[in-house]
Amino acid sequence: MSSATDAPSAAGALTFFLLALAAGLGAANLYYAQPLIALIADDIGLDETLASLVVTVGQLGYIVGLLLLVPLGDIVENRRLIGAILLCAAAGLGLAFVSTAPSMFLLAALMFGVGSVVAQVAVPFAAHLARPEERGRKVGSVVSGLMTGILLARPVSSLLAHWFGWRAVFLIAALAMLALAAGLRLALPARRPGGRSSYRRLVGSLWPLLRSQPVLRRRAAYQAAMFGAFTLFWTAAPLQLSAPEFGLGQQGIALFALAGAASVVVSPFAGWLADRGFSTAATGAALLLAIAGLLLTELGVAVSSVVVLALGAIVLDCAATANLVFGQRAIFMLAPEIRSRLNALYIATFFFGGALGSALASPLYALGGWAAVTTAGSAVLLLALAYYATEFRARG
Numbered sequence: 001m002s003s004a005t006d007a008p009s010a011a012g013a014l015t016f017f018l019l020a021l022a023a024g025l026g027a028a029n030l031y032y033a034q035p036l037i038a039l040i041a042d043d044i045g046l047d048e049t050l051a052s053l054v055v056t057v058g059q060l061g062y063i064v065g066l067l068l069l070v071p072l073g074d075i076v077e078n079r080r081l082i083g084a085i086l087l088c089a090a091a092g093l094g095l096a097f098v099s100t101a102p103s104m105f106l107l108a109a110l111m112f113g114v115g116s117v118v119a120q121v122a123v124p125f126a127a128h129l130a131r132p133e134e135r136g137r138k139v140g141s142v143v144s145g146l147m148t149g150i151l152l153a154r155p156v157s158s159l160l161a162h163w164f165g166w167r168a169v170f171l172i173a174a175l176a177m178l179a180l181a182a183g184l185r186l187a188l189p190a191r192r193p194g195g196r197s198s199y200r201r202l203v204g205s206l207w208p209l210l211r212s213q214p215v216l217r218r219r220a221a222y223q224a225a226m227f228g229a230f231t232l233f234w235t236a237a238p239l240q241l242s243a244p245e246f247g248l249g250q251q252g253i254a255l256f257a258l259a260g261a262a263s264v265v266v267s268p269f270a271g272w273l274a275d276r277g278f279s280t281a282a283t284g285a286a287l288l289l290a291i292a293g294l295l296l297t298e299l300g301v302a303v304s305s306v307v308v309l310a311l312g313a314i315v316l317d318c319a320a321t322a323n324l325v326f327g328q329r330a331i332f333m334l335a336p337e338i339r340s341r342l343n344a345l346y347i348a349t350f351f352f353g354g355a356l357g358s359a360l361a362s363p364l365y366a367l368g369g370w371a372a373v374t375t376a377g378s379a380v381l382l383l384a385l386a387y388y389a390t391e392f393r394a395r396g
Contacts, residue, residue: 015129015187016129018183018184019126019184020126020141020144022118022119022184023119023143023145024152025173025176026085027119028149029092030058030062030116030150031153031154032153032169033157034153034154035254036158040105044100044105053102053106057106057110057113060110061110061113064113066344066347067203067206068203069085070344071344072199073340074202074339074340077192078121078188079188082188083184085114085117086177089118091111092108092114093170093173094171094174108170115177120343123343125188126138127139127328128339134275137275138271139329140271140329145264147264147317147321147324148264151257151260151317152258152261154234154254154257155254158253159251209341210345213331216334218391219330219346220346220349221387222323223324223349225353225384226324227320227353227354227357228357228377229316229380230317231358232360232364233377235361237256237257239362240301248306256310259310260317262318266322269322271329274325274326274330279326279330282326286326287323287385289316289318290320290377291381292315295378296311296315297309297316297370298370298374327350328343328346361373
């Protein structure tokens with residue numbers, strides 16, 4: 001008797017689970033190499049002064065994918081697009097597995113960086129599949145998968161490399177991409193967007209779109225500040241944790257990174273709040289919570305407590321995760337026919353903030369220690385709060 005109603009909900013649950021898995025594993029591809037830079041550079045003969053290219057080239061590929069592939073979600077059948085992007089990621093990860101020279105690995109990084117944007121096609125797809133009254137919750141579940149991938153990639157790759165070598169990380173990731181491509185092909189419904197624009201016009205519309213959408217600009221600015229503080233913290237944290245007052249090794253740092261994974265539970269709750277119209281107030285709360293998290297990490301360093309430092313990391317990560325859900329839910333309510341382009345602009349903008357945060361982490365830590373890191377992160381978040389305050393003045 002219940003099969004007629006239960007079957008669709010079960011299929012829906014599987015579909016959203018696979019989309020969350022694709023978002024998480026796709027985003028994780030960008031972060032596997034971060035703790036393995038020294039191992040990879042030494043093995044493939046990359047000069048230590050250029051070792052950071054192992055990560056940088058992947059990020060460049062991600063930006064390319066955001067601006068050139070994600071907008072295709074507005075004109076290309078989405079299931080086929082997701083499959084093609086997953087295969088690109090699998091090819092890049094497979095090439096990384098067999099790389100023996102710097103040029104070979106950097107080409108691989110560019111490829112799997114481009115393929116990592118599958119997460120940013122999966123999230124709008126979830127928004128399309130969800131009913132309006134549950135869109136925030138469903139998007140939150142997929143964003144939870146994305147954030148889980150980001151937060152777990154570093155500790156998982158560190159531990160796998162410790163046990164099996166760095167190449168095993170990329171082999172396992174490549175096989176996961178192939179399995180996902182097959183699973184999503186079977187589970188996802190076909191979605192053929194109504195847009196009929198040419199590809200050139202589609203990409204050319206990105207800048208005018210950014211200028212014409214104030215909600216997009218605001219939400220991107222809030223999350224750029226939030227993600228900047230997030231990457232500032234997580235890039236500087238290993239430096240602090242390996243310092244004499246903590247003295248953690250590679251495995252200890254990997255286990256510390258697991259603390260941030262606790263924040264993924266906040267995504268569905270953030271989506272629930274957004275669905276009930278609390279996004280604006282909750283955004284201000286998230287910005288304040290992120291500042292509180294940074295100040296808590298300052299206390300942790302002052303008293304040399306890994307536990308307090310980890311609590312601060314969890315608070316900061318919860319704030320960043322929740323704010324990401326609030327932002328994506330807001331832009332996905334604007335116009336379904338341009339949803340993929342809106343998402344591409346949103347993610348590209350806040351990833352730029354994240355890139356700045358990671359680039360400044362080492363110089364700030366070298367110049368002023370952990371206090372400089374928390375001060376810079378808090379200052380950026382205070383600027384975002386000042387901009388947030390103008391939202392109420394504009395309404396008044």
